[in-house]
Every structure is written in C-alpha cells, then in structure tokens.
Amino acid sequence: MASSDQSSPRDGEGPAPVILTFPVLDYVNDTRFKHGIRSEEYGRYHGYCSKRLCNLRRQLRISPIKSHKYVREEFPEVISDTRYLEILALTAERCWSYGMVLKSQCEASHTASPELRHRYIKRLEKALKTAERLEKACQQFAETNSINNARVYRSFMEGVVHLEHKQYNDAFGALSLYANVMEQRHRANQDRLLVESYASQLNHVNAMVKLCSFHIRSGGAKSAQKSVVHEEDHNAELISVVPDSSGNLSLFCRGAPIHVESQFLLQQIMEAINSTDKLVITDVLLTNLATTPDTENQLKTELVDKYEVETLLGSYEEIMTSITECTDTIHSEMMVSVDAQEPLRRIEGMLAIIKTLLEMEKCGFMCILALFGVYNYQKASPGCRSLPDCGEPLRFVHILKQQLETLMAEPSFQHTFHIAQEATRSINAMLMGLHKLSTGEFNDGMALINWSNSRLHHGIQVDSHCGTRFIQRSMFCFQILHKCAQLCISKYYSRAVAIYGRHRLGHVYSDKPDLDSIFGLKKQMLPCKPILFDLAQMYNDPPVVGHKSGLIGGVKNMLSSFWK
Structure with a gap:
C-alpha cells in the first residue's frame, strides 16, 4: 500500500542515523572542577579519568575485561551512543592531565631534564590528536552545537601544544578563542557550579594568553591589530540592520557600522x-x-x-x-x-x-x-478604614x-x-x-x-x-x-x-463621643488616707480660739480625729 511504501526504507538504504548531543565544554569543565583541577591536582584527575574510562569500556564491551597487553581501541562505523564520544573526551583529558603532571615534575626539578620535557610534550600532542578525533566524530554523528563545542575544545589543546613549542602567535589565537567562549559561557550560565568551573578555567587560560602576549611583544610583534573605532551617536538606534543596494545587510550599533560576515x-x-x-x-x-x-x-x-x-x-x-x-x-x-x-x-x-x-x-x-x-x-463596609x-x-x-x-x-x-x-x-x-x-x-x-x-x-x-x-x-x-x-x-x-x-x-469608636479623651482629660482618684483630708480641712478652716472651753473643745476634737 501507499502508506507502507512511504514508511519503509528504500532499497540499499539503512536506518536513519541517530544525531547525538554531547556538550563537550560543559562536560569537561564540570569533570575538571569536581575531580581535582580546581586545586591543580592533576594526578588525582588523571586517576579519575582512568577509572571512568575503564568503566565505560566495560559497559560498551570494546576491550577485554582482563587484559595485560595493549588492545587497539576500535569504534563501530556508525556511532549511536554518546558514551563513545565520552570515551574520546576522557582519553584526551587523561593524556592532558598526565602531561601536566610530567610538566610540573620537570619544572620542579633542579636540573634540566630534556627527556622529561619530551615525554610531557608527547602526551600533550596525543591529547591534541584525540581532540581532533573527537571533533571529526562530532562532525559525522552529532548536532551543530556539539560540533562547535568540540572545535573549541580542540582549539584549547592546540593552543597548549603551540605554547610548549614556543609558537606564541598560533597559541595566542587558539587560546584567545577558547578564553572568549569561556567568558561568554561564564556570563550566560545560571548554574552555580558551572559558573565556578568556567571561572576557574578562565583564570587558567587567561594566564596562558598573557604569557603568549608577553612573548609576542618582547619579540617585537603585535599580538593583534586594533580594530577601527567608529564614533557612536547616542541619539541613534541601539541596533539596526539596513539592506544596501545589492541586497546585502549591514549592521549598525549606535550609528557605528559593525562588520559581520554571517x-x-x-x-x-x-x-x-x-x-x-x-x-x-x-x-x-x-x-x-x-x-x-x-x-x-x-x-x-x-x-x-x-x-x-x-x-x-x-x-x-x-x-x-x-x-x-x-x-x-x-x-x-x-x-x-x-x-x-x-x-x-x-x-x-x-x-x-x-x-x-x-x-x-x-x-x-x-x-x-x-x-x-x-x-x-x-472598602468592605462604610465604617471600615x-x-x-x-x-x-x-x-x-x-x-x-x-x-x-x-x-x-x-x-x-x-x-x-x-x-x-x-x-x-x-x-x-x-x-x-x-x-x-x-x-x-x-x-x-x-x-x-x-x-x-x-x-x-x-x-x-x-x-x-x-x-x-x-x-x-x-x-x-x-x-x-x-x-x-x-x-x-x-x-x-x-x-x-x-x-x-x-x-x-486615641479616638475610641463609639456612638457617644468622649470629648474629654480628645484633650487628654481623665478623672483619676488619688490614693490618700483620711488624716490627710482632716489636716487639709484644718489648714483651710482652722478652729476659732475665743475662750478656754472653745480652745479645749477644738483641740480635743482635733486630737480625737487621729483615732477615728
């Protein structure tokens, strides 16, 4: 039938390939931050990568479980599992971390060790080759974002190798690309742990970029050409896109032209x-x-x-x-x-x-x-305030x-x-x-x-x-x-x-207004004893002293009031 003919694959064609999604930069930075690179413990990170690689290979059964000799790692022609891409990323990270361990030993040595330097440079070059394999695999089987991530990751490894070979111009370009991407991800990300991991990587890469810039300037060359600065008009539009006579689009920010290829x-x-x-x-x-x-x-x-x-x-x-x-x-x-x-x-x-x-x-x-x-x-009611x-x-x-x-x-x-x-x-x-x-x-x-x-x-x-x-x-x-x-x-x-x-x-809400409360007037009884009232009455109305009987009677009455 027509529906079955349309749904069935054509002759000679296999099933549609699966498009993988593997954010290399997020994965690598999160792994580095959690397993030692935060404190520059390259040996600890190398051990984690080895254990994780062993577990992934056992899961995918791409190597013998117990083997005491080297077995070449072979991937299927069509990759349909992101764990294969994870193996490539971890292999590159293991080579890079071991190279950094050897480099730290070489720098800590009191005597020059060309053999040790040769060894860690070879490990870094192997990390670069593995990163190139990862980029190629992403181009074949992954979506666009994963391809861009793998390209930036390969740029980092390339910059590290160029720096060790003292090719400072090439190292500056590759590491600057990686640093710019790290900076924009650090600003755009909301996850606290990822932000900290990107900040840690950004500090590390910026130090290498400054080193490259120093050697470039000391050699008499300029690290980068200054772009032409156009004067901005603050009354112009923030951003505008205008087509020209040939149909191509031109972009302006605050009236200043910005050259963009895309x-x-x-x-x-x-x-x-x-x-x-x-x-x-x-x-x-x-x-x-x-x-x-x-x-x-x-x-x-x-x-x-x-x-x-x-x-x-x-x-x-x-x-x-x-x-x-x-x-x-x-x-x-x-x-x-x-x-x-x-x-x-x-x-x-x-x-x-x-x-x-x-x-x-x-x-x-x-x-x-x-x-x-x-x-x-x-209001709920007329009396509600x-x-x-x-x-x-x-x-x-x-x-x-x-x-x-x-x-x-x-x-x-x-x-x-x-x-x-x-x-x-x-x-x-x-x-x-x-x-x-x-x-x-x-x-x-x-x-x-x-x-x-x-x-x-x-x-x-x-x-x-x-x-x-x-x-x-x-x-x-x-x-x-x-x-x-x-x-x-x-x-x-x-x-x-x-x-x-x-x-x-202090208004009291009642039907009859209390006028005394408005002026703060209140009737309060004073706590006094009766003798005080008698003394006050004597002060205002003293007894009449006219004759002896009157005086005695008055004094007698006065004294008797003390015992009433």
Missing part, C-alpha cells in the same frame, strides 16, 4: 527587531496613554478592559524568544570565528540591553495594572528598581533613566507607606506617604530627542506608571491622614 545572523537580528511591531502595546497606544489628560478612563478602556494579562505577557515573550535565538547564534559564531570576537561581543551586549529594556517595559505594565487595582479598591493590599505592586516595583540599577551601570544611560529611577523611588515610598499604615506602623507610614505625596505631584516629561525606539517606549511606560501613582496618592492621602490623626488622638 548574513544569516543579520537576517535573524532584523526579524527580531521588526517583531517589536507585533507587540500588543503599540507605539501609538503608548503615546496616547502617556499624554491623555483623562488617565483613569483611558487606562480602563484602552488597557485594562481591552487586554488580558496572558495576552500582554505572550506578546513580550515572543520577541524575547527571538532575541534569545539571536544570542545563541552569536555564541555559535564566536566559537567558529576568531577574528570577529570583538564585533560579536558588541552585538551581544546591545541585544542584552534591548532585552533588559523590554523586560523592564513588561514589568512596568504589570505594575500599572496592579496600581490600577489598588486605585479601584473598594482598611487600606488596600500593596504586596503585588511592591513586588513589581522592586523588580523595576533592580532593572534600572542594571541599566544605570552603563554610563550612557545614567542621565536618561535618572528621572525614571526617582519616579520609581516615589512610587515605592507610597506603597510602603500604605503597607506600614495598614500594619500599624503609623509614624513610618505617614512619613513615607508625606514624602511621596510631595514628589508625585511633579510630572515626568519624556525627552523627544532620547533617540532609540526602545528607550522612548520605556520612558513612556514610566510616565504612565507615574500618572497611575498620582491617581492612587490623590485618593489615599486624605484617608492616610485621617487614620494617622485618629491614632494620635
């Missing part, structure tokens, strides 16, 4: 930048919300009632995914091209800034929606503060986002004040409310000459956020003052 990368960047037009919050809507005098109604009709949160977040995630794919392509290009490291890192930095701006814009709109919910908070829950907007404001600190680290953005940073501080103070008043911290809460009220009455004006589209969108977002905060402070400031005044006056 047209696929330029096409990918242009599509990612143009996907900004697919955002739910268009430029026209942003401008209308930022400039409208009726902020409450416009926010309700054009944003809150019109779009759901999932739709808003989904539009931003789409462009974030495109930018992430561009960054992955840049990382692949950095593994292949040695001469284009600086331009590619420049493009990667600009894409990271654009991604931060978009994340900040997304977080700003989530904060606007949360603040609008705080503004529309309804509770305040709204400010936990969700506070969380988004804290994220905005962190993202602004990241952008303010760039000197060119300090002046642009200074007013946005101050507005975020005012909004944070308002929300913290409402939160503290609702939790009973009246003094701190009222102080924060007063401080934010004095600052939020000043508006935000977006500079029309701030240049790039992404920066303008972010500033319009902060302007809308500031207006929404003005609505909240105008609604809750009088209520906050009333709550604080009731707290200071």
Whole structure:
C-alpha cells in the first residue's frame, strides 16, 4: 500500500542515523572542577579519568575485561551512543592531565631534564590528536552545537601544544578563542557550579594568553591589530540592520557600522527587531496613554478592559524568544570565528540591553495594572478604614528598581533613566507607606506617604530627542506608571491622614463621643488616707480660739480625729 511504501526504507538504504548531543565544554569543565583541577591536582584527575574510562569500556564491551597487553581501541562505523564520544573526551583529558603532571615534575626539578620535557610534550600532542578525533566524530554523528563545542575544545589543546613549542602567535589565537567562549559561557550560565568551573578555567587560560602576549611583544610583534573605532551617536538606534543596494545587510550599533560576515545572523537580528511591531502595546497606544489628560478612563478602556494579562505577557515573550535565538547564534559564531570576537561581543551586549529594556517595559505594565487595582479598591463596609493590599505592586516595583540599577551601570544611560529611577523611588515610598499604615506602623507610614505625596505631584516629561525606539517606549511606560501613582496618592492621602490623626488622638469608636479623651482629660482618684483630708480641712478652716472651753473643745476634737 501507499502508506507502507512511504514508511519503509528504500532499497540499499539503512536506518536513519541517530544525531547525538554531547556538550563537550560543559562536560569537561564540570569533570575538571569536581575531580581535582580546581586545586591543580592533576594526578588525582588523571586517576579519575582512568577509572571512568575503564568503566565505560566495560559497559560498551570494546576491550577485554582482563587484559595485560595493549588492545587497539576500535569504534563501530556508525556511532549511536554518546558514551563513545565520552570515551574520546576522557582519553584526551587523561593524556592532558598526565602531561601536566610530567610538566610540573620537570619544572620542579633542579636540573634540566630534556627527556622529561619530551615525554610531557608527547602526551600533550596525543591529547591534541584525540581532540581532533573527537571533533571529526562530532562532525559525522552529532548536532551543530556539539560540533562547535568540540572545535573549541580542540582549539584549547592546540593552543597548549603551540605554547610548549614556543609558537606564541598560533597559541595566542587558539587560546584567545577558547578564553572568549569561556567568558561568554561564564556570563550566560545560571548554574552555580558551572559558573565556578568556567571561572576557574578562565583564570587558567587567561594566564596562558598573557604569557603568549608577553612573548609576542618582547619579540617585537603585535599580538593583534586594533580594530577601527567608529564614533557612536547616542541619539541613534541601539541596533539596526539596513539592506544596501545589492541586497546585502549591514549592521549598525549606535550609528557605528559593525562588520559581520554571517548574513544569516543579520537576517535573524532584523526579524527580531521588526517583531517589536507585533507587540500588543503599540507605539501609538503608548503615546496616547502617556499624554491623555483623562488617565483613569483611558487606562480602563484602552488597557485594562481591552487586554488580558496572558495576552500582554505572550506578546513580550515572543520577541524575547527571538532575541534569545539571536544570542545563541552569536555564541555559535564566536566559537567558529576568531577574528570577529570583538564585533560579536558588541552585538551581544546591545541585544542584552534591548532585552533588559523590554523586560523592564513588561514589568512596568504589570505594575500599572496592579496600581490600577489598588486605585479601584473598594472598602468592605462604610465604617471600615482598611487600606488596600500593596504586596503585588511592591513586588513589581522592586523588580523595576533592580532593572534600572542594571541599566544605570552603563554610563550612557545614567542621565536618561535618572528621572525614571526617582519616579520609581516615589512610587515605592507610597506603597510602603500604605503597607506600614495598614500594619500599624503609623509614624513610618505617614512619613513615607508625606514624602511621596510631595514628589508625585511633579510630572515626568519624556525627552523627544532620547533617540532609540526602545528607550522612548520605556520612558513612556514610566510616565504612565507615574500618572497611575498620582491617581492612587490623590485618593489615599486624605484617608492616610485621617487614620494617622485618629491614632494620635486615641479616638475610641463609639456612638457617644468622649470629648474629654480628645484633650487628654481623665478623672483619676488619688490614693490618700483620711488624716490627710482632716489636716487639709484644718489648714483651710482652722478652729476659732475665743475662750478656754472653745480652745479645749477644738483641740480635743482635733486630737480625737487621729483615732477615728
């Protein structure tokens, strides 16, 4: 039948080969970090590689279990298991680590030992040959990322061998490629152990690169030619891709041309930048919300009632995914091209800034929606004096503060986002004040409310000459956020003052007002003995001394009062 004919393989063709995935750099650096290279214990690492190789060979049954003579290692023609690639990587690592053990012994020797030097150089050369075998196997049976990883790993072994042969120019180029890849992986990785392993390897490789650079300069040659530096225009777009008359694409960062060979990368960047037009919050809507005098109604009709949160977040995630794919392509290009490291890192930095701006814009709109919910908070009952829950907007404001600190680290953005940073501080103070008043911290809460009220009455004006589209969108977002905060402070400031005044006056909520408590007047009985009242009466109304009987009677009455 037709379906069976289509599904069955053709005559003379075997089953489709399996495409393997083996991240060589992650595997090697993780293994080195965990088994001795962290402390430069090359002997310990060599022992681990030997034991692991023995276990893998027993699992795959590619060598006799008990053998006292050398058996040539043979792999199948079609590799369908990543353990074969792991064997090649561990073989190269074992040769390299043993070569480093012999090198340390040679350097520690008090006398020159040409034989020992010859031995460790031969071990390093064998590690290079095994790394070349690994790269060839990955080219035949693995996917693109694994091929690039194997190429960079082979570059490291090649640089080590060139360094030992005192071929400093070749060693500098190979080790610089490996160092650049280690640096970008160190910055992009999130796993703590992998970050530490990459940092350890980066320090080791940078020391070798500096040594090569020193010998190159001492020989009178330049290590690398300085690239032509073009003057940047801070009012230009962060990154733009423009086609020329012949159809080729050209890339500009801040108005400065950046030379990139890969047209696929330029096409990918242009599509990612143009996907900004697919955002739910268009430029026209942003401008209308930022400039409208009726902020409450416009926010309700054009944003809150019109779009759901999932739709808003989904539009931003789409462009974030495109930018992430561009960054992955840049990382692949950095593994292949040695001469284009600086331009590619420049493009990667600009894409990271654009991604931060978009994340900040997304977080700003989530904060606007949360603040609008705080503004529309309804009291439970007419006599209730509770305040709204400010936990969700506070969380988004804290994220905005962190993202602004990241952008303010760039000197060119300090002046642009200074007013946005101050507005975020005012909004944070308002929300913290409402939160503290609702939790009973009246003094701190009222102080924060007063401080934010004095600052939020000043508006935000977006500079029309701030240049790039992404920066303008972010500033319009902060302007809308500031207006929404003005609505909240105008609604809750009088209520906050009333709550604080009731707290200071000690108001008792009852049907009959207690006027004495307002002025702090209270009737309290003094603990006194009766004799004190008698003495006070005698002081104010002393006995009349007119004749003897009156005097005696008065004294008698006075003395008798002591025993009553």
